[in-house]
Amino acid sequence: MPGYMLIVEDNPGEARLIGLMLSELSATSLPPLRWVQTATAALTMLATEPQCAIVLLDLGLPDSQGLDTLLEMTRLHHRVPVVVLTGNENNDVGTAAVAAGAQDFLLKGQFNAASLSRCITFAAQRKQAELALLDRSRLDDLTGLPKRAILLDRLQTAIADSHRHRTLSALLFIDLDLFKQVNDTHGHTAGDSVLCAVAQRIANAVRASDTAARLGGDEFAVLLGNLAHLDDAVSIGQAILAAIAEPVPFKGKPLSVSASIGVAHFRGNAESAEQLLARADAAMYASKAAGKGLVSLL
Numbered sequence: 001m002p003g004y005m006l007i008v009e010d011n012p013g014e015a016r017l018i019g020l021m022l023s024e025l026s027a028t029s030l031p032p033l034r035w036v037q038t039a040t041a042a043l044t045m046l047a048t049e050p051q052c053a054i055v056l057l058d059l060g061l062p063d064s065q066g067l068d069t070l071l072e073m074t075r076l077h078h079r080v081p082v083v084v085l086t087g088n089e090n091n092d093v094g095t096a097a098v099a100a101g102a103q104d105f106l107l108k109g110q111f112n113a114a115s116l117s118r119c120i121t122f123a124a125q126r127k128q129a130e131l132a133l134l135d136r137s138r139l140d141d142l143t144g145l146p147k148r149a150i151l152l153d154r155l156q157t158a159i160a161d162s163h164r165h166r167t168l169s170a171l172l173f174i175d176l177d178l179f180k181q182v183n184d185t186h187g188h189t190a191g192d193s194v195l196c197a198v199a200q201r202i203a204n205a206v207r208a209s210d211t212a213a214r215l216g217g218d219e220f221a222v223l224l225g226n227l228a229h230l231d232d233a234v235s236i237g238q239a240i241l242a243a244i245a246e247p248v249p250f251k252g253k254p255l256s257v258s259a260s261i262g263v264a265h266f267r268g269n270a271e272s273a274e275q276l277l278a279r280a281d282a283a284m285y286a287s288k289a290a291g292k293g294l295v296s297l298l
Helices: 012-023 041-048 070-078 091-099 113-137 150-167 178-184 188-205 230-245 273-288
Strands: 004-008 033-036 050-059 082-086 103-108 168-179 210-214 219-227 248-250 253-255 258-266 295-297
Touching: 004 041, 004 150, 012 033, 012 113, 033 041, 033 253, 041 050, 041 150, 050 070, 050 113, 050 188, 070 082, 070 113, 070 253, 082 113, 082 295, 103 113, 103 168, 150 168, 150 219, 150 230, 150 273, 168 188, 168 273, 178 253, 188 210, 188 230, 188 248, 188 253, 219 230, 230 258, 230 295, 258 273, 273 295
Parallel strands: 004 033, 004 050, 050 082, 082 103, 258 295
Antiparallel strands: 168 219, 168 258, 210 219, 248 253
């Protein structure tokens, strides 16, 4: 379990007790512990240090009561597992927390080091399984690439990271040229083969840390994070164009398409994910207007 564990607890005694329990489990290679006393501090830490492995969250904080913090945390950082800490011996509170997005809950004063460790491990595994199911539901059935929803989610995260760290990132909007001709001439099965081949070639042309997605039809997008120079985005776009231009074999016949690419770069911009996608789309249409098979910046 990489990263760090975050205790959100305003009572120093409770936080210290959890820390002591976790220190007994050092041999289990649990991540290092961080502690904050308010909901605001917790949300700030999760935003600035996104490597959090799990949150142990008290529901009674000086600046937030009940499920408000949990709901805000799961909305902004939905990939982080949360275990709720409650002093209410009525399990209804914990059950409501799980229904609201927590992976588990613990009753204060009624757990020890072993049960705490088990809860943390199971909560992390439960979240991992939940995210795997969610991601599978958001993958394109034909190509296996992420759909638009995943792209926008990761793009929003990249925008936030770029704003905090002033890093350069770029969004590529890719639209195939001559694809309708393939469908009309050779049928939709041939078109599907071309789309699968194009998707694989795009994925192979980018880094493992980048996101290649299918937006629908013959439109694709690539999110490139942490670029050294804007020219790198153009170079990757040109490599994608070259890969797409290679003929796709189908029933002994080579099927050929080309593509047009628009690039929208950002470094600390105030644009939303949808606005960046629209800008990349406009740049792609500029490529088509300039003669197709080109990479255009906007």
